[in-house]
Amino acid sequence: MAAPLRHRPLLLAVVLLISGLPRPAHPFTELESDQIARFQEYLRIRTAHPSPDYAGAAAFLLPYAASLGLHTTTLHFTPCKTKPLLLLTWPGTDPSLPSVLLNSHMDSVPAEPELWSHPPFAAHRDPATGRIYARGAQDDKCLPVQYLEAIRGLRAAGFAPARTVHISLVPDEETGGVDGFEKFARSEEFRALNVGFMLDEGQASPTDAFRVFYADRLVWRLIVKAAGAPGHGSRMFDGAAVGNLMDCVETVAGFREAQFGKVKAGEKGPGEVVSVNPVYMKAGIPSPTGFVMNIQPSEAEVGFDLRLPPTEDIEQIKRRVKEEWAPAHKNLTYELMQKGPVMDVAGRPIFTATNESNPWWSVFEQAITSAGGKLSKPEILSSTTDSRFVRQLGIPALGFSPMTNTPILLHDNNEFLEDKVFLRGIKVYEHVIRALSSFQG
Ligand SMILES: [Zn+2]
CATH class of the missing domain: 3.40.630.10 (Zn peptidases)
Structure with a gap:
């Protein structure tokens, strides 16, 4: 039904308002x-x-x-x-x-x-x-x-x-x-x-x-496994598997914070730092209702997605994983999977100048x-x-x-x-x- 004549300017104004600023018909x-x-x-x-x-x-x-x-x-x-x-x-x-x-x-x-x-x-x-x-x-x-x-x-x-x-x-x-x-x-x-x-x-x-963009980051996967003495859930003791794994996670978190801090401060772009993020954690003894709550398990595991700028010192990161993130003396073992090559065919880091x-x-x-x-x-x-x-x-x-x-x-x-x-x-x-x-x- 047509609006009464005297209301038409108002109607037009409402239509313009809800449709946003009109563009030219044939731009x-x-x-x-x-x-x-x-x-x-x-x-x-x-x-x-x-x-x-x-x-x-x-x-x-x-x-x-x-x-x-x-x-x-x-x-x-x-x-x-x-x-x-x-x-x-x-x-x-x-x-x-x-x-x-x-x-x-x-x-x-x-x-x-x-x-x-x-x-x-x-x-x-x-x-x-x-x-x-x-x-x-x-x-x-x-x-x-x-x-x-x-x-x-x-x-x-x-x-x-x-x-x-x-x-x-x-x-x-x-x-x-x-x-x-x-x-x-x-x-x-x-x-x-x-x-x-x-x-x-x-x-x-x-x-x-x-x-x-002149480079892509290298994609790595890191899996850390912890082992430790099992024990009653009520007992406090050193060297339990989950405790060992928590140490690893905390150390990695500290490194992550330092890298992320550079991005937050605007010092570096998100692709110019090493990113490391936990993507899964596995521990516990399954029970019909979920997990057994009064046993500290003898195994635990965490997976990280790790990305490195091609200009990064690869050997230094590998050393860091071995010595700081997953040291053997804490009953930690690890698997580092590199997806794709680290160097180009001429043995140079993979980026375009x-x-x-x-x-x-x-x-x-x-x-x-x-x-x-x-x-x-x-x-x-x-x-x-x-x-x-x-x-x-x-x-x-x-x-x-x-x-x-x-x-x-x-x-x-x-x-x-x-x-x-x-x-x-x-x-x-x-x-x-x-x-x-x-x-x-
Ligand atoms: Zn795409």
Whole structure:
């Protein structure tokens, strides 16, 4: 029913209030609207674990790349061939130069729809804020669309790369990359690409400076087991297993506090310290109602997740574990599992230099400046990405996702990317791809 005429201005004011500040009706060009639509289309393909639709992603990405004149190849590193790895190639004019590789993983972590304000696979765009809500909006399904649209822009401008530009779209990054980049990096196909430099995913930046990552931390697992004399629950004695384990936990907690303190004080970034967190503890004698309460058990165990910056003195940490955290004289034994290598193929710590010793760094940094952007201090990522497999081969690789003034929402509920931020990223990649693929050094 229509409101009486005299109430209409009031009604309009109420509508404006609840819908937020209205944006102009047509803020984007036709090309930009198409680019946003392509991003939404990719986001709607359910590539989240535990059953990522890689076939759907390939059916979207391969014809998309082919329509831009790129060569496409599909590789498989599993016998079942359900985990394709797509390679999109823009041949350079000088094939003798090492190529530039732009990487992105096709999979994403799961989402719990009931905890989201918009369905996580609908890629809903809020017209008031321009936010596109979807699992993968930041991590990292924006990237291939931005790479491809940047190439569209460069081709339209008549640009021809000197170096060949490859885009790799890989499966299973979120589950460790075993059937994805890890096997790819060891393959003959990868060697044949003759990669000189790789760009991979980074993270959103809440400020107006882009973030860039030059290393991933090393991932270790530490299990400490304590043994001790069993005894009645009422008796106080030295050397009980749980007591020995508590000593270990307290010592580790002290180290953890010192490391965390540096992050809290702003002295170091979260990726620049050693993190150690207890992830499980096991002790006690089970009973039908829970645990036996009047026996001190003879065994106890704790597991720690341990992450180290590649620049850390590894031997010193190992000594610390042996002598301070799990000393044998306290009936403690331990198992230290290193996941992945500590050194690259040339025996160097695994990180990419961000100074004049690495010419790619200068080219990248200048490209960001030419795009009107700025970089914050290069960081070590506190978790891991596929970049580690490439850096391990001694090939420089940086983690970079062009998202400024954006909250960090990877793996979070209500993950979103604003349309304007997404579009600016395309322009940034035009500068970056132009510069990297023209580099003659
Ligand atoms: Zn990611």
